[in-house]
Amino acid sequence: MMQTVLAVTAVILSLAAAGAIIRISRGPSLLDRVLASDVLLAILGAALCIDMAVNRHLNNLMLLVALSIVGFIGSVTVARFVADRREQANES
Amino acid sequence: MNPEASVVDNVIDTVSAVFLVVGALMSLAAAVGLLRFPDLLSRMHAATKPQVLGLFLLLAAIGLQMRTWWVWPALLVAWIFQLLTVPVSAHMVGRAGYRTKHLHRELLSSDELDAVVQKAAQSARDDSSRDEADDGGRRD
Amino acid sequence: MSRRRISLRQELPLLVWLVIVWGALWQDFSPGSLLFGALLAVLVARMFYLPPVEVSGRFNILHAVPFALRFLGRVAAASVEVMYLAAVRGPRVISSVVAVPLRSHQDLMVTATGHVISLIPGSLVVEVDRSTSTLYLHGLNVSSPEEVENLRREVRSIEAGLIRIMGSREELEAIRQEAAA
Incomplete structure (x- = not known):
């Protein structure tokens, strides 16, 4: 049964990743792209989780935590940068 | 088993x-x-x-x-x-x-922050000092 | 540069959290491992100084458990709702930005309320006014004044729940009076 679950979730996650990638390439603004790449990272995390659940190991758990922290730092940094640059542009 | x-x-x-x-x-x-x-x-x-x-x-x-x-x-x-x-x-x-x-403004039915932002921008223009204009450490 | 001394009681939640993280990272909750973790936690808290968080010192577990369960239920229900909106309404969804004044003026309570609100799908904190402790929320699919009022009431009830868990005594008293009135 786990093999069918693996196949089904693989299809679902591939579709989701495709959607996120389309948004990354199309996204009208930088923030849209950041958001979409965040989602892509979350989908990768979901894939790691499913691997752990199906194969019954915990090797990826810390990778998962690291992944969420990388995503957090990345999006916060970009958001900060975008806001600051626009504000300076308005003032000058 | x-x-x-x-x-x-x-x-x-x-x-x-x-x-x-x-x-x-x-x-x-x-x-x-x-x-x-x-x-x-x-x-x-x-x-x-x-x-x-x-x-x-x-x-x-x-x-x-x-x-x-x-x-x-x-x-x-x-x-x-x-x-x-x-x-x-x-x-x-x-x-x-x-x-x-x-x-997109047309997708918002109401925007209660807009008035606050407008007011803050207005007082920022009136007030030359930047610190007082920004209401209360929002920009940390 | 003089640092304000942090009392051990104020620091305790941080230390406990660090020890739990240590144990979880090693997946080993034996006493020796926890002791070493506690040692490291004290060391880290001393070396990497953070401004102390003002905690009230109250924590009501009897209110915390139902609150957590209710929170999970809300997250599940609202996730499905956002899913439905994405699939069916899509580009025609109407939102609004709502100002919600909070009762509490403590940073911790405002932050916690903002976190819980952001985690429940359908509402998102756009801006925080710390001086008046007002949250500006972006509500998905909120178009009529009644829905705005609903969102506001919901946020206030979440804040009341959080105050019951870990708010100060004065705030708790205010909540009681409000409920009685």
């Missing part, structure tokens, strides 16, 4: 299989929302929130599959890390999006 244990095993397997599929569907929901919503702020709802439930379900499925108690604290820590980080990054992106006018 006695039959009773295998029945329990089957139930646990089924529950975790359902959790896995629903968790993956949450990722798909995020992607669909990302593609279909019209502006940045509504996309953000779709992108960040279903992940919270999705990761919860996936981690619960791992916990069920491992069948040992000591994985639960580790899984809980992983989930709490996500709970702490997701709103902060969503807020930062949303704030940057609002400030850089990435939203």
